[in-house]
Amino acid sequence: MSTGVSIAAMSRYAILGCGSVGHAVAEELVDQGKDVLIVDRDEGRVEALRDQDLNAQAADIREPTTADDVRDCDVILIMSSDIEANKEAVANIRERDADQFVVVRASDPVSGDELTELGADVVINPSSVIADAAMRSLESGELEYRATQLSEVLSDANDRVAIFTNESPDPDSIASAAALQAIATHLGVEADICYLGDIGHQENRAFVNLLGIELLNWADIDDREQYDTMAVVDHAKGGEAFELEVDIVIDHYESDEEWDASFVDVRPNVSSTSTIMTKYIQEFDMKVDEAVATALLYGIREETLDFKRDTTPADLTAAAYLYPFANHDLLEQVESPSMSPETLDVLAEAIQNREVQGSHLVSNAGFIRDREALAQAAQHLLNLEGITTTAVFGIADDTIFLAARSKDIRMNIGKVLSDAYGGIGEAAGHSTQASAEISLGIFTGIETNDENRDTLLSLTEEAVKRKLFQAMGVESGESGNGS
Numbered sequence: 001m002s003t004g005v006s007i008a009a010m011s012r013y014a015i016l017g018c019g020s021v022g023h024a025v026a027e028e029l030v031d032q033g034k035d036v037l038i039v040d041r042d043e044g045r046v047e048a049l050r051d052q053d054l055n056a057q058a059a060d061i062r063e064p065t066t067a068d069d070v071r072d073c074d075v076i077l078i079m080s081s082d083i084e085a086n087k088e089a090v091a092n093i094r095e096r097d098a099d100q101f102v103v104v105r106a107s108d109p110v111s112g113d114e115l116t117e118l119g120a121d122v123v124i125n126p127s128s129v130i131a132d133a134a135m136r137s138l139e140s141g142e143l144e145y146r147a148t149q150l151s152e153v154l155s156d157a158n159d160r161v162a163i164f165t166n167e168s169p170d171p172d173s174i175a176s177a178a179a180l181q182a183i184a185t186h187l188g189v190e191a192d193i194c195y196l197g198d199i200g201h202q203e204n205r206a207f208v209n210l211l212g213i214e215l216l217n218w219a220d221i222d223d224r225e226q227y228d229t230m231a232v233v234d235h236a237k238g239g240e241a242f243e244l245e246v247d248i249v250i251d252h253y254e255s256d257e258e259w260d261a262s263f264v265d266v267r268p269n270v271s272s273t274s275t276i277m278t279k280y281i282q283e284f285d286m287k288v289d290e291a292v293a294t295a296l297l298y299g300i301r302e303e304t305l306d307f308k309r310d311t312t313p314a315d316l317t318a319a320a321y322l323y324p325f326a327n328h329d330l331l332e333q334v335e336s337p338s339m340s341p342e343t344l345d346v347l348a349e350a351i352q353n354r355e356v357q358g359s360h361l362v363s364n365a366g367f368i369r370d371r372e373a374l375a376q377a378a379q380h381l382l383n384l385e386g387i388t389t390t391a392v393f394g395i396a397d398d399t400i401f402l403a404a405r406s407k408d409i410r411m412n413i414g415k416v417l418s419d420a421y422g423g424i425g426e427a428a429g430h431s432t433q434a435s436a437e438i439s440l441g442i443f444t445g446i447e448t449n450d451e452n453r454d455t456l457l458s459l460t461e462e463a464v465k466r467k468l469f470q471a472m473g474v475e476s477g478e479s480g481n482g483s
């Protein structure tokens with residue numbers, strides 16, 4: 001593509017080898033109005049192509065002269081099923097030293113590597129293309145099948161459907177329930193979202209209120225007879241044994257419970273039930289409501305810790321689908337009900353840099369302005385799954401400030417900090433929360449240009465982390481860096 005002008009307007013295409021694949025590609029390009037030259041050694045075939053008003057010429061693609069014939073083409077597609085001939089064609093073209101874009105058909109990964117070495121820009125391996133296509137059709141076929149099943153079970157409801165979130169409803173669970181309710185409505189079936197425990201976290205309450213999702217406490221419902229179909233979504237984690245008879249189960253975790261439901265869709269290969277529900281919404285080809293889209297997007301982001309944990313392609317495509325329908329201002333409000341921008345920055349930095357040893361998390365928030373943000377970040381990180389102790393530190397005014405939190409009853413975090421830093425700084429606090437201050441001392445002479453700042457940061461980071469993990473009784477540096 002030596003010309004500097006638009007490829008779409010000016011490119012000439014050559015197709016070398018016009019069997020079934022080459023022919024299909026040629027037809028597609030001609031349909032798109034492209035200028036195509038076809039080269040094939042079979043004279044009869046060339047004759048037939050010319051009868052179809054195609055620009056074809058008879059020549060052996062292995063011949064060096066063929067490379068001369070296609071010298072004016074910008075893109076060369078070598079599509080013959082004779083892989084040895086394809087190799088020679090690539091070699092001849094590359095010998096001409098022209099800047100042409102070469103796409104070539106291989107037969108297997110080995111010939112693919114050889115063709116790449118000979119200078120092909122793109123190598124196509126038919127068996128992997130077919131395998132990919134087969135997997136995609138299988139996936140969409142399965143989804144179509146499941147969607148039909150789901151709509152049958154929902155439509156069987158004579159009265160109302162009760163959709164249960166997990167016991168302490170979290171965003172993934174609430175969003176999934178709202179999505180299933182929307183699907184039921186789409187099918188003309190009435191459904192309510194119910195919960196058994198209580199909505200504990202303040203953020204989850206904010207989530208429900210801001211999105212205007214109506215959740216009913218099962219304990220407050222007198223007329224339970226009105227529900228003849230029961231669904232549970234995102235229920236496996238965080239729920240006691242479910243005593244009601246269930247018809248629909250949708251989850252991303254395998255459950256310990258033996259469900260005797262007519263519809264079960266459990267996919268451990270995705271990270272959230274919201275991802276699964278998004279696929280159904282797409283399959284039902286329904287207009288997705290703003291609140292539902294926002295809820296689902298938040299559900300996916302929360303389960304994947306904003307796409308940092310166990311994110312699968314399915315989670316990403318679901319999020320990408322939801323993105324344009326979601327209300328991003330609302331999303332921001334849900335995410336940060338009471339956090340200042342500085343706290344959010346510190347928290348983001350701390351999540352990114354976290355190092356986890358066992359259930360202990362230590363993280364560096366970098367250079368900070370507001371020390372209070374460290375304490376909030378440490379408190380917030382304590383919500384991460386499997387974490388019982390957190391410590392977040394940052395640098396301000398030539399001093400390292402550190403805030404720590406613990407919910408591990410066997411650990412006195414105040415004592416841990418004074419063990420770790422008592423000798424080199426000041427530590428204060430008690431069993432569940434504590435803080436420490438360490439003067440940068442020997443480092444303070446360094447002029448803080450950007451490069452020195454980075455060096456300073458990594459030196460302090462290592463020292464601070466090592467001392468803390470030691471005092472906690474674990475050695476740093478062996479495993480489990482979260483970022």
Ligand SMILES: [Mn+2]
Pocket residue numbers: 172173234252271272273303
């Ligand atoms: Mn979940």
